[in-house]
Amino acid sequence: MTDLPAYLRPFVLGVLDGPDVRVDRLGEIDFYRPAGTARTGAVLFVHGGPGPAGLEVMPREWPVYRGYATAAARRGLVAAVVDHSLIHGFDHLVTAADEVEAAVGVLRSDPRVDPDRVGLWFFSGAGLLAGEWLDSRPDWLRWVALTYPLLATPPGVDDLVNAAEVIGKHKDLPVLLTRAGLEHEELAGPVAEFVSAGGAALDIIDVPKGHHGFDMLDHTEESRAAVTKALDWAIAHLGEDPDGQEQLLVPPPKAKTTRRTPAAAKPAVAVRQPKAPAEPASLPAPATPAPTPTLPTPTLPTPAPAVTPAPLADLGAATVAADTPAARVIGREHAAYAAHDLEAFLAMYSPTARILLADGTEGKGRRFLREYYRPRFDAGRCKTEVVQKLMLGEWVVEHMLAYDTGEPAAQLALYRAADGLITEVEFRA
Numbered sequence: 001m002t003d004l005p006a007y008l009r010p011f012v013l014g015v016l017d018g019p020d021v022r023v024d025r026l027g028e029i030d031f032y033r034p035a036g037t038a039r040t041g042a043v044l045f046v047h048g049g050p051g052p053a054g055l056e057v058m059p060r061e062w063p064v065y066r067g068y069a070t071a072a073a074r075r076g077l078v079a080a081v082v083d084h085s086l087i088h089g090f091d092h093l094v095t096a097a098d099e100v101e102a103a104v105g106v107l108r109s110d111p112r113v114d115p116d117r118v119g120l121w122f123f124s125g126a127g128l129l130a131g132e133w134l135d136s137r138p139d140w141l142r143w144v145a146l147t148y149p150l151l152a153t154p155p156g157v158d159d160l161v162n163a164a165e166v167i168g169k170h171k172d173l174p175v176l177l178t179r180a181g182l183e184h185e186e187l188a189g190p191v192a193e194f195v196s197a198g199g200a201a202l203d204i205i206d207v208p209k210g211h212h213g214f215d216m217l218d219h220t221e222e223s224r225a226a227v228t229k230a231l232d233w234a235i236a237h238l239g240e241d242p243d244g245q246e247q248l249l250v251p252p253p254k255a256k257t258t259r260r261t262p263a264a265a266k267p268a269v270a271v272r273q274p275k276a277p278a279e280p281a282s283l284p285a286p287a288t289p290a291p292t293p294t295l296p297t298p299t300l301p302t303p304a305p306a307v308t309p310a311p312l313a314d315l316g317a318a319t320v321a322a323d324t325p326a327a328r329v330i331g332r333e334h335a336a337y338a339a340h341d342l343e344a345f346l347a348m349y350s351p352t353a354r355i356l357l358a359d360g361t362e363g364k365g366r367r368f369l370r371e372y373y374r375p376r377f378d379a380g381r382c383k384t385e386v387v388q389k390l391m392l393g394e395w396v397v398e399h400m401l402a403y404d405t406g407e408p409a410a411q412l413a414l415y416r417a418a419d420g421l422i423t424e425v426e427f428r429a
Contacts (some may be wrong), residue, residue, distance in 0.1 A: 001194075005052065006216060007051070007064070007216070008062065009064075010067075010216070010221050011063045011067025012214075012220075012227055013067055013228070015070045021073040021074060024099060025312075026106065028083045028084070029081070029082045029096065030060045030069070030080065031078065032072065032073040032081075033073060033078055036108065037075070039111075039113065040112065040117075041077055041119070042113040042232060043072050043119045043121055043238070044079075044082060044103060044104060044119075044308075045069055045081045045082075046082065047059035047082075047124070048086070048122075048126045049084075049088070049096075049125045049126070050087060050089045050090060050125065059081070059087060060083050064216040066237065071231055072231065072235075078112050078113050080103065082099065082103035084096040084099040084100055086125055087135075090154055090157045090201070090304070092350050093128060094160070094350070094371075096126075096129060098351065101347070102391055108140065117142070119141070119145065119234055119237065120133055121144075121145040121147070122146050123146075123147045124148055124212070124213070127151045127163065129160065130149065130163050131161030132160055132161045132351050134167055135366075136162055136314075137169070138343045140311075142174070142238055143175065143235055144176070145176040145178070145233070145234060146163075147215070147230070148178065148179070148214070149177070149187075149191065150190075151164060151414065152187075153164050158352065160352065161365065164190070165197070167197050167198040168201035169199075171201065175201060175203065176204075176205065176233050177202055178207065178226055179203050179204060180210040181207055181211050183212055191362050198396045205233075206226075210222065242343045250404055304403065308421025326394050326417035327389070328419075330396045330422070334384070334386070336348065338384075340377055340382050342374065345369075345377075348422055349421060352365050352423075353365060353388060353421070353423050353425065355368060355369060357372075358427040358428055358429035359410060377418045381403075383402075383405070386398050395415065396415045396417065397412065397415075398415070411427055411429045412429075413425065413427050413428075414428075
């Protein structure tokens, strides 16, 4: 076992996929489905990163993630493991955030999954992706779990939402931290800050003699008990009570089940890697990834605001008739807005989207959008009329009438969309 790379060492519970668990591959996601046909809760396992140099086996094939997913499926859940770009380096963090969000959408649309009962489980470097979910807390999200997480963004990496700043924001969102007692110092400090900020909002499983990656490195009773307890917690908070409990690898908890009723790419940058690896200590230091080619950011057009439609002839290559991928993205955002579906509306924006309001207020990401738009959605005042629209590459410029206050108000909206998400929007009145 010691001759194997850390990430290829066996999972501490020793589970293997068998006839009682069906494994299907869909794009970058592996689904682990339990026996039977009933709809059930689901969990998405989100691996860490960056990975070691010369990595040949992607994380969804590592024994540790196959083990977690198999154990969850044998407990009656649909489990999924997604390969995402953080494995290639911290400069892919924003791309990874978008990929994980897309995987959530695929998982929730699976016919075996109850879309209102989903949990997200983050490992190691993927802890940097958890803050957005702790902050936004969509109605279907039943819990967030973090196992030996990295919670401080390395120098030079674009910040997402810091988990320590938003833990406890939603009192009804259970959060589990599995903490390694022999964690790297650089990771242990931010974890301690997270615990201090979380207070009563945080459930903690301690592994006093566990290293970073204990669930593949430390084959001890302490490690097995910690993983079993974490699975028990996850099952209980999804409200599962599978049949045939005496046959299960990990018996379900005796504690009372918690149930809740659901309520009604940014360009990559080159960064300096931190001293401590986000994956187990025995992994080689991550290789610096090849720079990702980026497109130059176009200068925003500066149309003069007007109540009546402005002439369009001077925009040359822009068009008012032909459809574009960016226009389709904006169309889906508009449809969610008109339907008063806040979660669907937010899902059309990149986690780090730039927003500039007509009054000069500038914000970033879904947290800003949620706080700004929630009163409007709650009041049922989401109505706009597009008078004129221009499309040019990634840009869509709309002259619209907003009826949010009752009387129509003219404004210009300039959207930029890339890879299926809105990355910039500017409003001018």
